Amino acid sequence: MSSEHQYTLVDNDSSLQSLLQELEFYDMAAVDTEADPMFHYAVSLCLIQITIGDTHWLVDPLAGIDLSPIFKTKAMQNIILHGADYDLRLLWQRYHYSPRSVFDTMLAAKFVGEEKLGLADLVYKYFQQSLEKGNQKADWTKRPLPEDMCCYAMHDTTYLHELCALLGEQLLEKKRFSWLTETCSELIEHAKIKAPLKKDPWRMNGSSRLSAKSLNILKHLWEWREKEAEEMDRPPYKVLSPDLMFMIVKQLSSLSTFDAEALPKLPRNFSGKRIESFYAMLKNAFQEPVENWPEVYSRPAPPLIPPNAELLEFLKSWRDEKASSLSIDPSMLANRIQLIALATPGTTSWEERFDNAHFMVWQKNIWIDILQQNLN
Known part of the structure; x- marks a missing residue:
């Protein structure tokens, strides 16, 4: 999509100061973020898009400059987001930033009865403009950011101010604006709550019917995968997919001792020290004492007082x-x-x-x- 808009990349102190001046002039900012859950082990904030007035700013959290002053400015106290939950959590985790108010255009669309809630769908309906989707799965840690990725990122906030106005008008007509205000306030508070750690994170979806022996193999696979993923700085599923993990468990569970010949086809990069480490882990799994095997899944007890x-x-x-x-x-x-x-x-x-x-x-x-x- 050719861009009729211009943006400013904020990756040094000079461009940061220009942005700070603009943010003090306005009462509200449209905001979006980009992260990298598909390319690295730990999810990190890679880009912050801000639209104020008719100016568009792409803020680089990886540039090594102090961005904390941004979140104290006037415009950043009241922000517009589309699907606010994830963005709010990222910004709270990285900067301990919590806005005073949020207008979530996705929630607003829900409250006025829109059936299609994606930003691209709403932009097309209200402005007859098509947003490109080609960079949704891009590596946002890439530097310098290619022009097409910058344009894609910019358009995620370009229409939010106008969309906010149009949806806000409908909410007022339907007497539902207070619904959005209260729900967004809940989102702001929930973003500050750290998700509890899962007791047994290796118990993946689909593992509830596995035997204790199979669970023991799965647990060893999961722990090995986590260690490898962290060392390689890759998402765990790109080291060993869940489907392949379950195939390995199925192939090995009937054996009394580890046999590499029984394994399904492994990824091409399983060679050298990695394959040695992988085999050693599986041998250890077979040597694990039975009393140390995980317990099989049991259904939670029904509530003491069932609902009527x-x-x-x-x-x-x-x-x-x-x-x-x-x-x-x-x-x-x-x-x-x-x-x-x-x-x-x-x-x-x-x-x-x-x-x-x-x-x-x-x-x-x-x-x-x-x-x-x-x-x-």
């Missing part, structure tokens, strides 16, 4: 009907976990149930009247 099945079905039916009348996704009114919490006996009032289920005020306001009328 009739009430749960009523709540789901009412939610779906109400969502249809509002032209929004049913899960926005309440997800399944929230419905189960509402349908579980043990609390004395609906207010308590809403609090226990972590309903937002706007959700509660939609539910409370109809529930009191039908269930009291």
Whole structure:
């Protein structure tokens, strides 16, 4: 896509100072980020796109300059993002930056009833412009950044101000602006919460039916893959794919001792010290004492107080009907976990149930009247 817009690359102190001056002049900035989950072991922030007024800035976090002043400026206290959750987490982890307010254009599109929520879909609908998708899986650590990648990145924020205005107007007409405001406030707070570490991260999707012996092999494979990936600075799945890991487990689980001939075809770069290390790891797996093998998966115990099945079905039916009348996704009114919490006996009032289920005020306001009328 040929670009009619110009951008400024912020990769030195001079360009940074120019950006800081602009950011103090405006009340709001459109922001996006690019990271590199497909090319390196650890995900790192590689680019920050900022649009203010009619100027576009590509900020380079890899340039070795102090970018922290950016996040103290006036415009960066109120920002527009599309699909804000991931960007907010990245910016909090890297800079401890948390804006005062966010307008998430993806959430706004959900609240006004748009069916297609991708930025490219919305830009085409509202502005009849096509956004290129060719660099979605590019290596954003590459320096210098090629011109086509810079243009791609710039267009991720080019239309956000206008999109914000158009969607905001619809939200006001539908009296749903407060829904977005509260939901975005929740996003800002959730971005600061560090995700809990998984107890057994090697228990991959699809491992729940494996035997203890198979799990033992899988655990050794996973730990070896993590070590190799970190040393190579590559995503683990590019060292050994999950499908290949399960094929290896299947081929070896019936054996009493390790046999390299039983292995499926391995990646071409499995040679020299790597293949020696790989074989040694598998031999160790077979030598692992049975008492050290992982426990097989067991289903969680059912809750002590199960939900009222009739009430749960009523709540789901009412939610779906109400969502249809509002032209929004049913899960926005309440997800399944929230419905189960509402349908579980043990609390004395609906207010308590809403609090226990972590309903937002706007959700509660939609539910409370109809529930009191039908269930009291």
